[in-house]
Amino acid sequence: MDAILTMLSYPFMQRAFLAGILLGLLLASLGVLATLRKMAFFGEGVAHASLAGISLAILAGVAPIPVAIAWAVLIAIAIFWLERSTKLSSDTLIGILFTASMALGVVIMSQTAGFQPELISFLFGSILSINPGDLVIIAAFTAIILAWFGTSLKQLTYIAFNEDAASIAGMKTKTQTLVLYIALAIATVLGVKILGIILVSALLVLPPATGRLLAKSFKSYLWMSLLVSEIVIICGLTLSYFYDLPSGATIVLTGTGLFFLTTLSRQVMKR
Numbered sequence: 001m002d003a004i005l006t007m008l009s010y011p012f013m014q015r016a017f018l019a020g021i022l023l024g025l026l027l028a029s030l031g032v033l034a035t036l037r038k039m040a041f042f043g044e045g046v047a048h049a050s051l052a053g054i055s056l057a058i059l060a061g062v063a064p065i066p067v068a069i070a071w072a073v074l075i076a077i078a079i080f081w082l083e084r085s086t087k088l089s090s091d092t093l094i095g096i097l098f099t100a101s102m103a104l105g106v107v108i109m110s111q112t113a114g115f116q117p118e119l120i121s122f123l124f125g126s127i128l129s130i131n132p133g134d135l136v137i138i139a140a141f142t143a144i145i146l147a148w149f150g151t152s153l154k155q156l157t158y159i160a161f162n163e164d165a166a167s168i169a170g171m172k173t174k175t176q177t178l179v180l181y182i183a184l185a186i187a188t189v190l191g192v193k194i195l196g197i198i199l200v201s202a203l204l205v206l207p208p209a210t211g212r213l214l215a216k217s218f219k220s221y222l223w224m225s226l227l228v229s230e231i232v233i234i235c236g237l238t239l240s241y242f243y244d245l246p247s248g249a250t251i252v253l254t255g256t257g258l259f260f261l262t263t264l265s266r267q268v269m270k271r
Contacts (some may be wrong), residue, residue: 002162007241015135016127016194016247020233022142023194024203026187028211028229030205032222033211034184036160042181043201044080046188049075051105051197053189054122059112064122065137068189075101076094076185080178125196125248127237138190145183152176157218195248206255207232213262232258 005012034040053071057064073095080094130138147154158167159173167173184204191200211225236251242248 003242004238007238008170012130013131013237013241015132017234019135019138020127020129020194021230022138022238023187023191024207024229024233025226026142026145027191028207028225029146029210029222030180030184030187031229032211032225033156033160033180034204035208036157039090039184040205041094042184042200043188043204045079045098045194046072046075046185047197047200049098049101050192051188052101052108053105054192055105055108055112059108063133065134065189065193068122068192069071069186071101072185072189073182076181077178080181084174122192122197123163124246125194127194127201127247130193130249134193138193141186141190145187148179148183152179156180175224189269195251199248199252202252202255203229203232206252206259210259210262212253213259213266228255228258241245 008017011061030066031043034042050068050072053068054064056071060067064224078097079090079093082088083090086093086207155166155171155176158169159171159176163173163177166188188200194200195203208221208225209231210228211223214224214228215221229248233251236254237247239245239254240250
């Protein structure tokens with residue numbers, strides 16, 4: 001118990017847990033919709049595409065997160081527009097845009113002299129380096145997006161199951177879909193700070209996947225996903241602190257372990 005209290009006495013750990021809890025709620029909530037709409041690749045694509053925005057911010061000497069968010073929002077809007085302007089699938093468009101953005105990021109990085117530890121932290125995650133300014137940005141966007149999510153959940157669920165029927169029912173399917181894309185883009189970039197570009201999409205997928213195994217209704221599916229997300233982040237951060245492990249990778253491995261444990265438990269119970 002004393003070791004836990006000591007861990008929580010450090011300001012950087014307090015910020016890490018608070019940011020993790022907020023982002024766990026945000027990513028798991030949006031992850032439920034993303035999995036229903038088979039958009040798991042969207043988070044992966046936006047995370048990689050954000051490298052261009054991060055690299056541009058570092059080259060210009062400004063805060064990376066706001067620039068990366070702006071860039072990710074542009075990518076989300078481009079995907080939405082191209083989906084409706086071409087006959088190409090969203091996976092194809094995401095693949096094109098994220099590889100192009102990554103290539104642009106590499107070119108910009110080549111113009112940045114010397115070793116860039118901040119860029120490395122965005123690639124692999126560095127939740128322990130979150131500063132008060134980052135925390136304010138995370139809290140503000142989380143509050144705004146979750147407020148929209150709560151008021152639009154019924155419409156978003158209906159659209160996820162049958163967009164054509166939702167459109168006939170008079171719902172603004174295009175507007176809600178665009179806002180969802182933008183919300184996913186922002187949440188993914190915010191998640192990059194704790195998990196890194198390489199791992200962030202795991203938090204969009206793992207909690208909803210585990211929650212779906214445990215749930216018996218859509219309502220319980222949402223709540224179980226949120227609960228699993230918070231357990232994974234809190235346990236992952238605690239393990240990374242006590243065993244001196246990379247925080248982002250530990251969180252993802254904790255989530256993966258919980259997913260397989262849940263799967264095995266269900267199989268045993270069935271037998």
